[in-house]
Amino acid sequence: MDIPQEAVQRARVLIIDDEASQIMTIRSTLHADYEVSFACNTDDAYKLCHQFPQPDIILMDIVMPKCNGYQLCSMLKADAVTHDIPIIFISGNESAEDMAKGFNVGCVDYLVKPIRQTELKARIATHLSLNRQTRALERLAYQDPLTLVANRRKFNETLQREWARCTRYHQPLALLIVDLDDFKVINDNLGHSVGDQCLTTVAGILRNSIHRPGDMVARIGGDEFALIFSDFEPCAAETKCQSILDSVALIPPQKNAQGEYKLTLSMGMSIMYPDTKSDSFDAFQAADRVLYECKKSGKNRYELSKPYYTTESKLAHFK
Numbered sequence: 001m002d003i004p005q006e007a008v009q010r011a012r013v014l015i016i017d018d019e020a021s022q023i024m025t026i027r028s029t030l031h032a033d034y035e036v037s038f039a040c041n042t043d044d045a046y047k048l049c050h051q052f053p054q055p056d057i058i059l060m061d062i063v064m065p066k067c068n069g070y071q072l073c074s075m076l077k078a079d080a081v082t083h084d085i086p087i088i089f090i091s092g093n094e095s096a097e098d099m100a101k102g103f104n105v106g107c108v109d110y111l112v113k114p115i116r117q118t119e120l121k122a123r124i125a126t127h128l129s130l131n132r133q134t135r136a137l138e139r140l141a142y143q144d145p146l147t148l149v150a151n152r153r154k155f156n157e158t159l160q161r162e163w164a165r166c167t168r169y170h171q172p173l174a175l176l177i178v179d180l181d182d183f184k185v186i187n188d189n190l191g192h193s194v195g196d197q198c199l200t201t202v203a204g205i206l207r208n209s210i211h212r213p214g215d216m217v218a219r220i221g222g223d224e225f226a227l228i229f230s231d232f233e234p235c236a237a238e239t240k241c242q243s244i245l246d247s248v249a250l251i252p253p254q255k256n257a258q259g260e261y262k263l264t265l266s267m268g269m270s271i272m273y274p275d276t277k278s279d280s281f282d283a284f285q286a287a288d289r290v291l292y293e294c295k296k297s298g299k300n301r302y303e304l305s306k307p308y309y310t311t312e313s314k315l316a317h318f319k
């Protein structure tokens with residue numbers, strides 16, 4: 001079978017197996033076409049999956065000491081950082097029940113030992129190709145085409161997910177809403193292509209302000225962006241907002257024959273202690289309210305809402 005070239009170029013395969021001989025066999029089959037790394041235990045495997053660059057596909061044994069392949073696969077699938085990496089089980093267990101269990105915990109394929117080299121290569125190439133197509137479709141569905149940050153749909157889904165996660169782990173969550181000041185003036189005087197460039201520049205600055213896998217920046221309206229910061233310490237709020245304002249202040253003014261136009265923005269941040277009685281919409285409204293205060297009181301500034309918690313979340317977060 002011809003393996004599609006784009007599926008094999010530079011792809012990274014991680015082999016997870018407690019038997020060195022098995023790793024060597026698979027590695028020798030694949031090393032000409034792929035960058036192959038391996039882990040002999042699940043702790044090392046977990047770390048490698050969270051390191052950059054991440055593997056593009058994982059080949060995983062099932063019977064391993066401490067934590068078996070089913071458990072590790074479940075953990076990786078439940079984790080937003082590793083969720084999208086396809087996992088193929090390679091196991092001596094050949095019963096239909098074992099296979100079904102593998103698919104139930106999220107594997108994309110299941111191969112029974114002893115493996116046949118040509119079949120293994122073909123299956124890897126197919127899953128890499130399918131995964132690339134899925135990611136491309138996701139980008140179309142979830143990415144703002146101008147600024148390349150997430151769109152409003154992705155923002156809504158991520159906010160729900162992070163809200164649930166912060167509720168479960170009793171972590172504070174911050175929501176920052178950013179709105180460009182007098183953007184209509186820039187568009188009207190300098191044209192929409194300069195306006196578009198301003199939006200892209202601001203998106204880049206906002207993207208640089210997020211550093212953790214659960215955090216995100218999204219364009220949620222014409223000149224409006226929203227950022228989610230999970231497990232966010234309230235004492236970091238002022239520094240975070242000020243550093244964004246400082247970066248925007250460094251953007252040179254846009255000029256034309258009529259004059260100079262300095263790009264500024266206003267921001268409202270809410271910090272919430274999510275619980276089952278509150279709603280992510282409360283966080284959004286609180287941030288929007290303080291953003292409105294900024295707009296009313298002169299723009300080019302930020303405002304923080306009072307940290308919000310219910311009695312239930314206060315007890316959970318501060319016990």
Ligand SMILES: Nc1nc2c(ncn2[C@@H]2O[C@H](COP(=O)(O)OP(=O)(O)OP(=O)(O)O)[C@@H](O)[C@H]2O)c(=O)[nH]1
Binds near residue numbers: 181194222
């Ligand atoms: N260049 C460009 N402009 C856009 C885009 N989407 C929306 N806009 C413009 O963004 C401007 C938003 O203006 P408003 O929300 O009315 O507010 P503003 O002028 O920024 O004023 P304040 O928010 O009160 O500071 C409008 O002129 C829209 O036409 C886009 O994709 N590209």
